[in-house]
Amino acid sequence: MGEIEVKYMKVPSVQELAKKKLVTIPSRYVRDYQDRSIATSNYKQVPVIDMQRLINSNDHDSMNLEQNKLHFAAKDWGFFQVLNHGVGCSVVEKMKHETQKFFDLPLEEKKKFEQPSGDTDGFGQLFVVSDEQKLDWADLFYLKTAPTYLRKPIFSKLYLSLRETIEEYTDEIKTLSMKVLEMLGKALGIDEKEVKSLFEEGMQSMKMNYYPLCPQPDKVMGLTPHSDTTGLTILLQVNETQGLQIRKDGIWIPIEPIPNAFIVNVGDAFEIFSNGIYKSIEHRSVVSSKKERISVATFQSPRLDGILGPSSSLATVHNPPKFKKIGVSEYYKGFFTRELVGKSYVDTMRITNEDNLKN
Ligand code: OGA
Ligand code: NI
Numbered sequence: 001m002g003e004i005e006v007k008y009m010k011v012p013s014v015q016e017l018a019k020k021k022l023v024t025i026p027s028r029y030v031r032d033y034q035d036r037s038i039a040t041s042n043y044k045q046v047p048v049i050d051m052q053r054l055i056n057s058n059d060h061d062s063m064n065l066e067q068n069k070l071h072f073a074a075k076d077w078g079f080f081q082v083l084n085h086g087v088g089c090s091v092v093e094k095m096k097h098e099t100q101k102f103f104d105l106p107l108e109e110k111k112k113f114e115q116p117s118g119d120t121d122g123f124g125q126l127f128v129v130s131d132e133q134k135l136d137w138a139d140l141f142y143l144k145t146a147p148t149y150l151r152k153p154i155f156s157k158l159y160l161s162l163r164e165t166i167e168e169y170t171d172e173i174k175t176l177s178m179k180v181l182e183m184l185g186k187a188l189g190i191d192e193k194e195v196k197s198l199f200e201e202g203m204q205s206m207k208m209n210y211y212p213l214c215p216q217p218d219k220v221m222g223l224t225p226h227s228d229t230t231g232l233t234i235l236l237q238v239n240e241t242q243g244l245q246i247r248k249d250g251i252w253i254p255i256e257p258i259p260n261a262f263i264v265n266v267g268d269a270f271e272i273f274s275n276g277i278y279k280s281i282e283h284r285s286v287v288s289s290k291k292e293r294i295s296v297a298t299f300q301s302p303r304l305d306g307i308l309g310p311s312s313s314l315a316t317v318h319n320p321p322k323f324k325k326i327g328v329s330e331y332y333k334g335f336f337t338r339e340l341v342g343k344s345y346v347d348t349m350r351i352t353n354e355d356n357l358k359n
Contacts, residue, residue: 004329004332004333004336006120006336007118007337008115008117008120008125008127008128009128010117011124011125011135013110013139014029014135014136014139014210015107015212015292017212018214021215024215024216025137025214025215025216025219025220028134028135029134029135029136029220030216031219031220031221034219035252037250037251037252038251038252038253038254043251043254045253045255046079046080046081046255046263047069047070047072047073047081048080048081048083049069049070049080049264050082050083051083051085051086051176051179051180052084052086053065053084054183055179055183067187068187070183070187071188074184074266074274074278075277077246077248077281078271078280078281079246079255079266079283080264080265081262081264082180082262082264083260085261085262086176086179087172087173087262088172089260091165091168092169092236094165094169095165095169096236096239096296097165098161098162098165098166099296100239100294101162102141102162103139103208103210103294110123110141113154113158115142119152121142121143121144121152121154121155122143122152122154123139123141124139124140124142125138126142127336129337134221134224136220136221136222136223137211137220137221137222137287138209138210138212138222139209140207140208140209140210141208141210142205142206142208143155143166143205143206143207144203144205145167145204145205145206145298146204147201147204169298170204170298173204173234173298173300174204177204177231177232177298177300178199178200178300180232180264181231181232181300182195182196184232184274184278188274188278188311188314189314190313197306198273198302198306198308199300199301199302202301202304202306203302203303203304203332204298204299204300204301205301206296206297206298206299207297207299208295208296209222209285209293209294209296209297210292210293210294211223211287211288211292211293211295212292213288213291213292214287214288214289217286217287217288220287221285221286222284222287222293223285224341225282225284225342226282226284226342227280227281227343227346228265228267228268228280229267229268229299229301229331229335229346230268230269230301231267231270231273231301232264232265232270232299232300233264233297233298233299234262234264234298234300235262235264235295235296235297235298236296236297237257237263238294238295238296239294240291241288241290241291241292242255242257243285243286243288243293244257245284246282246283247282247284248281265280265281266278266280267280268343268345269302269308269331271346272308272323272349273302273308273309273310274310274311275314275321275323276310277314280346282342282343301328301332302328303328304329305329306327307325307327308325308327308331309321309325309326310322310323320351321351322350323349323350324349326349331349334348
């Protein structure tokens with residue numbers, strides 16, 4: 001991925017824009033259309049998975065129950081929250097603190113970590129490829145974290161407290177991501193070795209999202225509806241402002257984060273790997289007029305020299321593959337060089353009737 005050259009346009013910091021206390025917001029942020037089919041009351045929340053139960057083989061019954069719950073969570077929701085996840089409380093608190101501290105820095109300080117042109121890593125925005133495109137009401141800081149050879153020079157320029165915290169946090173998140181990926185594999189009957197060989201040396205990246213408060217929150221989007229390209233995403237809600245919504249059965253459902261839990265979702269790469277059994281669900285972030293919102297997403301992706309396609313344990317003669325095979329670097333190149341639009345990218349990998357006729 002190091003070689004991918006992106007052509008993103010520079011956009012102003014939304015946090016600075018929000019400080020101007022505008023009454024009406026600039027038109028580039030105003031969405032022509034916003035899907036307001038939002039669940040209002042009594043909607044179901046995403047399943048909650050207890051990781052300790054999931055891996056405690058001393059209690060087979062509750063392990064099986066939890067495994068079942070995980071399977072249906074990934075199949076029907078594509079999203080769940082995990083409790084007893086093993087990531088240390090103090091490292092989570094440090095990560096929250098450092099993220100808040102980073103966005104609180106004056107703009108000139110943050111600009112020291114600005115995305116260099118042509119690169120994804122750094123402080124700025126992603127996926128802005130044209131002047132006409134609507135912009136998200138957010139600033140972000142994106143970094144590739146592992147394997148270490150993927151880190152960009154910006155990473156080593158980070159001040160010590162931030163760098164050390166990111167290293168410690170992403171290390172622990174990696175362990176959790178692998179546990180969840182292996183458990184998902186197990187629930188599908190995929191050989192553990194196959195999961196490990198695709199993801200263990202995979203690319204890990206993180207995105208710190210800052211959604212400033214907005215005088216007209218109903219007119220903007222904090223983060224455009226999209227699905228994640230990754231294998232698995234682990235989201236940390238940094239402060240108490242909520243804003244994540246997921247699209248289920250045509251309705252946007254707000255996620256209510258539970259204390260000490262992470263929000264986890266299946267990404268496109270795992271949807272493909274599971275031959276479509278597990279779903280990578282569209283989600284978006286909305287913003288508030290009262291308080292800013294901060295989140296940290298950590299993405300565990302397949303290894304860049306690997307091949308992505310339906311697992312050989314799942315795609316058989318009787319159950320034909322639903323997705324084409326693609327080299328992982330090519331997959332990422334395609335993703336980072338286009339605009340982010342819903343699930344349109346994974347759709348390009350689907351095997352269609354036309355493809356079947358050709359064969
Ligand atoms: C993401 C994402 C959601 C949020 O960064 O891919 O979906 O609530 N974030 O910030
Ligand atoms: Ni996302």
